[in-house]
Amino acid sequence: MPEILLTGFQPYGGRQINPSAEVVRTLEGTRIDGCTVRGLLLPVSFAAAKQPLTDAITKHRPLLVVSTGLWPGEPVIRLERVAVNRASFEMPDNDGQRPLDDAVEADGPIARAVTLPVGKIIASLRERGIPARISDTAGTFLCNTTLYRALGACERLEASARCGFVHLPYLPRQVAELLNDLSAEGRLELHQRADLASMSLDMMLEALRTILLVSLDHG
Numbered sequence: 001m002p003e004i005l006l007t008g009f010q011p012y013g014g015r016q017i018n019p020s021a022e023v024v025r026t027l028e029g030t031r032i033d034g035c036t037v038r039g040l041l042l043p044v045s046f047a048a049a050k051q052p053l054t055d056a057i058t059k060h061r062p063l064l065v066v067s068t069g070l071w072p073g074e075p076v077i078r079l080e081r082v083a084v085n086r087a088s089f090e091m092p093d094n095d096g097q098r099p100l101d102d103a104v105e106a107d108g109p110i111a112r113a114v115t116l117p118v119g120k121i122i123a124s125l126r127e128r129g130i131p132a133r134i135s136d137t138a139g140t141f142l143c144n145t146t147l148y149r150a151l152g153a154c155e156r157l158e159a160s161a162r163c164g165f166v167h168l169p170y171l172p173r174q175v176a177e178l179l180n181d182l183s184a185e186g187r188l189e190l191h192q193r194a195d196l197a198s199m200s201l202d203m204m205l206e207a208l209r210t211i212l213l214v215s216l217d218h219g
Helices: 019-027 050-060 118-127 142-156 172-185 201-217
Strands: 003-009 035-042 064-070 077-080 082-084 111-113 132-135 162-168
Touching (some): 003 019, 003 050, 003 201, 019 064, 019 162, 019 201, 035 050, 035 201, 064 142, 064 201, 077 142, 077 201, 082 142, 111 142, 118 132, 118 201, 142 162, 162 201
Parallel strands (some): 003 064, 077 132
Antiparallel strands (some): 082 111
């Protein structure tokens, strides 16, 4: 049976929840247009995240590879359009490692473009009342690294799998916790925080189902 590989990340940076993990756990095993969703939670580790991702793509040969991750402060669903061959972490990963201006792949190209129908997806999301935008930078943390690696794995297999990345906002309960922490700390005024946007899990799930469906239908 044809499969979709949907990846997310474990919590990181002192957070107890990662919305990408919640999305993957919920959609694991569901069916989208005759395809089964296979979920994969990746460790927040530059070293340890590589092999599980590559192995899953190699073993299962999915029709579609969509990775998800958190972008704190993002108020909308955000579809990435490119990954760069650069790992430069502003904070350490969960292994305590902090690459600074390193290559993701020593001999890899400067950048790789996603193969999802990004424009069509954005239009479909907005038609459903889901706020969404296109982004030309996935940062230089593990989200970008994962997208770059996934695109490379598909290329090396000469697979026809379409591949892309979706950044998600905080869940509302995460922002509620941030507001509690902000009030308790008493160090910053509320307007000084720029990372308080959120989106319900139900809307994120509807967005991902739409992204997968439109991507399978493309071309």
